Amino acid sequence: MNAELLIMFTLDCDRAYLYAHPERELTPNETQRYEEALARRATGVPAQYITGHQEFWGLDLIVSPAVLIPRPETEHVVEAVLELISSAGPKQSQEQDQRPRTGVCAPHDLRIADVGTGSGAIALALARELPTAEIHATDISPEALEVARANAARSELTSRIEFHLADLLGALPAASFDIVVSNPPYVGDSEEESVQLEVRKFEPHHAVFAGPTGVEVIEQLIPQAREALRPGGWLVFEISGTIADRVRSLLSGWDWDEVAIRNDLQGIARVAIARKINP
Ligand SMILES: C[S@@+](CC[C@H](N)C(=O)[O-])C[C@H]1O[C@@H](n2cnc3c(N)ncnc32)[C@H](O)[C@@H]1O
DSSP, rough: OOOHHHHHHHTTTHHHHHHOOOOOOOHHHHHHHHHHHHHHHTOOHHHHHHEEEEETEEEEEEETTOOOOOOOGGHHHHHHHHHHHHHOOSOOTTOOOSSSSSSSOOGGGEEEEEESOOOOOOOHHHHHHHOOOOOEEESHHHHHHHHHHHHHHHHTGGGGGEEOSSTTTTTSSTTEEEEEEOOOEEGGGGGGHHHHHHHHHHOOHHHHHESSSSSSSHHHHHHHHHHHEEEEEEEEEOGGGGGGGHHHTTTSSEEEEEEEEEEEESOOEEEEEEOOOOO
């Protein structure tokens, strides 16, 4: 798989070309480029940082060591958001319905915040799926936001996403979002040894590790999301099996209902969902 990625990178081609031309031989220049890429990979550098690309939700994203490499399991977070929206049904007419707005409406009415956007993976996937939603994406890292902006430009989604350099939801207005979505850092320092060496060595520490227990960022995100959401709005975020019980207890209480934890394809707790109480 890595060898395939690196050869596609060397030849600047896609998988279809690679399989259609098994007879293709490497020129001396290409051989040198391939060997250099292999040598970097042998030192543990993730293949995606060598090629500069990772696919997510069908989008070809640029990645650099400034951002976490988007993972396939994060697509469950995108799926959960889309399911909540589609189960909300068609928008009620604002003219006919003068009641206060409550949470998820039709896509053209939606305001979504993606907290800790990194490469922009979640924000871009949602922008692609929800062509009229208003999407705001935050990150604490200016370098990550540069990558996210470049990805938005490449996918022609720049006009659809507003990027904010912010600590979680700090820069965003209160009570104005239908959905707050996030893949926050959630690994605890005590778990460090169980994290793959190449993640520890090459991916941004602040994107992976949250603090001693792993829930430190989520502990701040939950009350901030409560402030940012409209009544009835949804908080959807990625978690790991290690912190699932702690997250469930953080979401128990008067502020949230319809709390659910969904598993990924390996049966590991992966997505936490909660609805801001609609008084
Ligand atoms: C696990 S990565 C997720 C990146 C991307 N959303 C994804 O799913 O691939 C977490 C991201 O949160 C950002 N981050 C960490 N602490 C933050 C904070 N307090 N406020 C905003 N962003 C933060 C990191 O810079 C990193 O880009």
